[in-house]
Amino acid sequence: MDLSVQIGSLRMKNPVTVASGTFGYGPEYGELIDINGLGAIVVKGIAMEPTMGNPTDRMFETESGLINAIGLPNPGFLGFVDKYMPFLRRHEVPVIVNIWGRTVEEYERIAKAFDTVDGVHALELNVSCPNIKEGSAMFGTCETSFRRVVEGVRKQTKLPLIPKLAPNVTDIRIFARAAEECGADAISLINSIPAMAIDIETRRPRIANVTGGLTGPAIKPVALKLVRDAASVVSIPVIGMGGISSAADALEFIIAGASAVAIGTANFVNPNTALAVIDGISTYFETHGLSAISELRGTLRS
């Protein structure tokens, strides 16, 4: 059985990674689980310059989900390379760096900066964070801006490039196609769904940013539908995510068309989730006489 997935030059030995922002930069979970067991690790979003992120409160628990507005606090390019790359280089797990900026030029600069960093295997392009004031979300919801940023970044890096799509668009297929046409090696989806909650006694929003992004099991059915839509129009690999907390969830995404999946909010609940999902996928493949991801991917029956 071979569960590996190829994304440009990046080879994942199994189809399971972690969603940016839910796994820190590696060391946070490195003490709890064997991160070398993952297909890849996606670190929290990095911009060229350090940023502080949003005021508190930053997270609120809803029915089967979480709303968060962390606001992409980040140590900056140099801070990240200096503080976290030595740890990541000591591990064999491939590293996907999630990058973001406020302008096309900022995206290009950070992509170019990472192009020559030893130990970085791919870049995920965060064009869909709902929680920062300028830029990022617009690049994920306006096709023209989306194309400009993907094309611009593509010229700056030879690393596999994975734009992460926003769920809150009229037709996700437009963005999936645009990513492929602009030279992306894969797409990942979905980012969190814009959401809010209110304390009726104080009439204040539950999080300081007023709105945030919903994640967790609550969004899984939405994510699954969007993954199917996106996968139906591209030939590049799709990394599916949104509320996955078991192997059964992951297998649904693969049947819907995903080549790989990412575990997000479930890491907070059980840090071992991604490894358990890998085991569960293996067992399913064995039981069903499957020997490669491609034999299951996109096999939804009518």
Added chain:
Amino acid sequence: MESPHIAAEVRPGQFVHLKIPDLNDALLRRPFSVFKADDRRLTLLYKDIGKGTHSMTRLAPGDAVSLIGPLGTPFPRHEEGSYPVLVAGGYGMAALYLVARDQEVRGTAFFGGAADQDILCVDEFEEIGWQVIVTTVDGSLGTRGLVTDALDPWLASEKKRLRPEFFSCGPNAMLQAVAGRALENQWTAWISMDRSMGCGVGACLTCVQKVKARNGEGWAWARVCTEGPVFEAKEVVWDDDVDS
């Protein structure tokens, strides 16, 4: 709870991140200070105040629960020559028993609460040699008032002969009050902060607290789950976005 690995390693002020069974629509684990520990067992102190803690009341001997721990930065030992003073508000005494047990000098503990049913475990602190002074807002036990209404006169009379070092856990307003008294007098105060948490291990950046920046200019975020929950009071930056 039987948990030999965590029990043997836990230090005063550290916490465990508990997955509450049968609370399936609430995803997150809940952090609990470790109240007591021997080499095999942990004791947590909680009150039935919400969905999660209510669900915990249905746990029976023999049930299994999932814990991550021990987590967080512990309280240090008190400095030589200082006199340890515990200040607990609400259920803050839950984080202070191991502090009390591990100090070389038995000191004085101030417990404050809304009413007598909020004042827990006085006997257990007294049994290990601590003097416990109780205040309640409604006067149903001990002195009527806030914990500072008992602390201030005590400090006024005792500070001539001893140098207090505070170990405190409770609502932010109380922690800030303790911190203020320590800073005015150049005493050391260690405070354990309670913020709602996501992952508990430093990844999600939810439970952040403003602290003084290392370069001495302005502030930086510190993770309550990792750099905390115990902070030295003089490091903490208090402002309006911290709920009391």
